[in-house]
Amino acid sequence: MMNLKSLVVFDAVVCAAFGLLLIFGASLLERLTGIPEAFSFLCGLFLMPVAAFMAVIALRFVTTPPAVWVIVLGNAAWVAASLVLLTPGLIALNAFGVVFVLFQAVFVAVLACLEAKALLFSSPTAVER
DSSP: OOOHHHHHHHHHHHHHHHHHHHHHTHHHHHHHHOOOHHHHHHHHHHHHHHHHHHHHHHHSSSOOHHHHHHHHHHHHHHHHHHHHTTSTTTSOOOHHHHHHHHHHHHHHHHHHHHHHHHHHTSOHHHHTO
16 A cells, blocks of 8 residues: 555646646536636646645645645545536536546545545654655
8 A cells, every 4th residue: 555645746746737627628528528718727726736735745744634624625626526426417518528527526536535544544754844
């Protein structure tokens, strides 16, 4: 299993990559999923400072548990917001759009669970690595 610092670095990289996909692929994503281009673009912009925050926390010599809990809770909020998008009539998602939203929500949920588990079951010195 990855250590906490590696998980948060991975989370930061994935968050930045997904943000860039949403920013630069917004038009294509709209055609493929039904998610409005402007919505994808704005979500991508939102993810850029989030990814930067994660990177700063991950690359510090000592990773502080409260900051990582903020990341875990932020991931949980992203999952909840993603599931809200599946509300009928909110966004006209096609079948691929539903799969896309569910896949990324599950991916983020698993990552949040791994980070929470690493926090809960690591010794105080393990957080420093």
